[in-house]
Amino acid sequence: MTNRLLKRLSSVALLCAAIIGPPGERAQAQNQGQQFSAAQIQAGYRVYASQCATCHGQNGNTVLGVDLPRQQFKTVSSDDDIKNRITNGSATAGMPPFKLEPAELDGILAYIRSGFDLTASPFKVGDAARGHAIFEGKGGCGSCHRVNGKGALTAPDLSDIGALRQPAAIQRSMLEPTKGMVPINRPLRIVTKDGRTIQGRRLNEDTFTVQLIDQNERLISLLKSDIRDYELGSTSNMPSFSGKLSDDELADLLAYLISLRG
16 A cells, blocks of 8 residues: 555545544534535445545444434534535644545535435434424324334334434435335225224234234234225325424424434
8 A cells, every 4th residue: 555545544534533523522413404416415425435434434333422324423513514624624633624626525415414325315403302392292293103102003103213214214204204104104994804994004914914003003913814905005194294393393303203212
């Protein structure tokens, strides 16, 4: 390995370290509302995979106290903060000024803000405590969802949603519920051979049986041989929060859901 390449790798390592900032109170990054294209996200992935993954790992979580896909940093960092740190360097972090093309800067930001999801759009993470209050209050989420044994069962249990789904996917479910719906959770309408009509949320299914949570929160298991009509809905029963919650409220609610890890 040449000295020139070693210097390049060293500069990239310092660049990645500077993005997360010096040790301090753990906080969550705040997006400034900038929107990035799919092409920028993909370009940022290529820059990250070839350079920054050396420090942060492929999943962006190998540095203690930092989880890049989940927007968790050691210091509060806006998009402009990150760009300025990269461009101007930091004497306290031991990073010299590092000049990147504007497209490279935007690409790295896009990939981080997307939650390392090449199909995602950027999102904003707010305050989890405020998000908890929205979940239980204005959002009315507990009327359908359950968290840690509290709430209803007509919609999926969210106790570990932060570990199961990427932030961008959670945001998609809040804004476009049908697009974010997991197939196993599709609404189900069944008419049995003895004339009963049962509606609810599909919970599990195999070759011979199907289990669902009905509208009264009862767990029902049926043999498929006892079913006359079986209809899976293609539209989520969950209402969209688009236009019902402000951008800041959505960011706070997302922060709370990300924090739910079982």
